[in-house]
Amino acid sequence: MALSATLHNFAVQLADVDRGVYEDLELRVARHPSETLEYMITRILAYCLQYEEGIVFSEGGISATDEPAVQVRDMTGRTTAWIEVGAPDAERIHRGSKLAGRAVVYTHRDPAKVLAQYAGKKIHNAARIPLVSFDRAFIDEAAGLVDRRNSVTLSVTEGVLYLDLNGTSLRTDVTEQPLG
Structure with a gap:
């Protein structure tokens, strides 16, 4: 029998002074067993750090193969920001940067090791x-x-x-450092 995702709720008070973004967010996050x-x-x-109108978590979560962990879509449904997590x-x-025009990678791993895996690889607009x-x-x-219900203030x-x-x-x- 397959394990199902665990739902976590996050009540977030976001104050991103650097970008001028102030929001109260209610996030329901499905955590895949893996x-x-x-x-x-x-x-x-x-x-949270990329928050803007149209931001969504991918529907497939960690197992999604054709979409990023997080993305921003415009009113027509077109992806305008491709936001990856991990490595x-x-x-x-490369595909995400070409599709969306704007890409970013967030990592919880050693950034030097993550950057090393991209050395010599073709990535559209890697320097950006x-x-x-x-x-x-x-x-x-x-x-x-982290609990199942979480109270978060992020500044x-x-x-x-x-x-x-x-x-x-x-x-x-x-x-922050550029991929290329």
């Missing part, structure tokens, strides 16, 4: 695609705080992310 909590936290952070293969990022990473200890600690100012998750406060630098 998805780690670290990946899920990174996926939620990617959603997706170069071909996937940021790899966004967080301190690994921050991701590990946040993953340990970003001057490249520093402040996260209050279920009453515990954490902070990390948001680091």
Whole structure:
């Protein structure tokens, strides 16, 4: 018998001072049985840090092969931002960058190792695609705080992310570097 996804609810107060985005979000996140909590936290952070009208989680979640973890669609349904999580293969990022015109990769892994896997690979506009990473200890600690129902306050100012998750406060630098 196949295992089913676990639903997690996140009530998020988002204050992204760097981008001028202030929203209250109610996120229902399905965590696939093969998805780690670290990946899920990174996926939620990617959603919040890229938040704009039309943003959605992929319908297939971690098992989706033809769409990113998170994407932004315009009013016609066309994908305008391709947002990957983890360490997706170069071909996937190449396809997403060509399709959407704007791509970004968020990782919970060692950014040097993620970048190394793209060396010499063909990725459309690689120099314009940021790899966004967080301190690994921050991701590990946040993953340990996740419940089925979660209260989140997320603030970003001057490249520093402040996260209050279920009453515990954490902070990390948001680091960006180009894929190519």
